[in-house]
């Protein structure tokens with residue numbers, strides 16, 4: 152991905168009138184290039200599919216290895232989490248309904 156902002160869902164709002172990048176003016180916006188390329192592809196309409204945002208936690212890791220592993224290794228079973236209790240349960244347990252909050256003593 153050559154977009155300086157690592158945008159995966161489409162161009163930022165800074166594409167120049169000439170189709171160049173706002174961050175690197177000497178470079179054509181990758182999304183302008185992608186759009187032009189998609190117009191020559193049989194399934195070019197797929198460019199309109201919304202993609203997930205980039206997961207920056209994976210920066211520096213090989214995406215190819217992940218693709219190969221996902222295809223060859225069974226997916227790990229998802230960890231079971233206890234059902235989250237609503238935050239209101241905790242509040243109700245700490246302070247019964249109808250009880251007034253403590254009042255700070257006034258200064259003499």
Ligand code: SF4
Pocket residue numbers: 153154155156157158161162163164165166167171172173174175179180181182
């Ligand atoms: S103008 Fe295009 S290439 Fe440049 S930062 Fe915006 S989306 Fe990315």
